[in-house]
Amino acid sequence: MRENKFKPLVPVLLIFIILNAFFIAGKTMLGRWGINHEVLIVGNLLLALVTFVSYSLLQRSLGSANPHSFMRAIYGGFIIKFILIAAAAFIYIMATREKVNKPAIAICMFLYLVYTFLEVSVLTRMLKEKKNA
Numbered sequence: 001m002r003e004n005k006f007k008p009l010v011p012v013l014l015i016f017i018i019l020n021a022f023f024i025a026g027k028t029m030l031g032r033w034g035i036n037h038e039v040l041i042v043g044n045l046l047l048a049l050v051t052f053v054s055y056s057l058l059q060r061s062l063g064s065a066n067p068h069s070f071m072r073a074i075y076g077g078f079i080i081k082f083i084l085i086a087a088a089a090f091i092y093i094m095a096t097r098e099k100v101n102k103p104a105i106a107i108c109m110f111l112y113l114v115y116t117f118l119e120v121s122v123l124t125r126m127l128k129e130k131k132n133a
Contacts (some may be wrong), residue, residue: 012119
């Protein structure tokens, strides 16, 4: 039976679902604190998508016989994440100008760290399980 290659990312999917549920359910509470829940939802979605893309690059490189392939995938994933997230932040800042929600941007920066930590822990676990790694 073929194993799903995205099965190790179930914790990332759970975090995504839990956070979005909180952002939707806590709309009024976040509003009282001056945090735009829409920015958080879009930021969370973007971070989850970028994490899945980065993970798929890294997961594919684990099967390669070339040891440099994994390092290229790490750098490629970092560059993809950085450029997409920086572009999204730039577009948001340029579109809203003076109405930029700084607390929401700060929370999205923290979420970047959470998603990166989850991705690294999943990949570390996969490397430990891989023979000849």
